[in-house]
Amino acid sequence: MDPLEFDLQLRCETLTPTFESLRLTLRGPWLCQACPIRWEVQLLHRKSGFAQLVGTVKGIELPCPACAGFRVLLETRVTFTTTEKRVEPTLRLESVATVCVRPLVSLVTPGSGVGFEGLSVYGAEVRCELAGYLLRLATSLDPLRDGAVTGEARF
DSSP states (O other): OTTOEEEEEEEESSSSOOEEEEEEEEEEESSSTTOSOEEEEEEEEETTEEEEEEEEEEEEEEOOTTOTTOEEEEEEEEEEESSOEEEEEEEEEESSSEEEEEEEEEEEOOSSSSOOOEEEEEEEEEEEEETTEEEEEEEESOGGGHHHHHSOSOO
C-alpha cells in the first residue's frame, strides 16, 4: 500500500489463542510522498471492547523569522478513549540540539450529551536531545494526573 504503511498486532492471553487485544496502525505522508508532514492513526481494541483511537500529525513547520538557525515544528496528537479525550500539541525546535515543549492538555466535555466545554492543562514537559542524551523536565499541575505526566503508575 505505497505510500501508506500499516501494522497489525494481535495479542493473545496465553499460549492458546485467546484474544487479548488488537492494535491497527496506519501511517503515511500528508499529501504526497515528498511532503515532510506525516500522519498516523492507531486503533486499539481489547477483549472488553474499544480501548482507544489516536490520531497524530507531525512535521508541520511553523514560520519563525526570529528563530535564526532553528526550525520550529508542530506535532499534534489527539487521543480518544472511553473515559478521556486528550489533545497533546508539541513544539519542537531543531538545530544542533532538539528541544520539545509540550503542554499536557485534555479536552473537557459535558457530563451529559455531546459537546466541548474547553481545555484542561494538567502539566508541562520539556525535552532536550543532544548527542544521544535526553534531558526531560516535567511538572504536574493536577495530583490526580501525576502518572500521566511521569509515565509511572505510582508517582
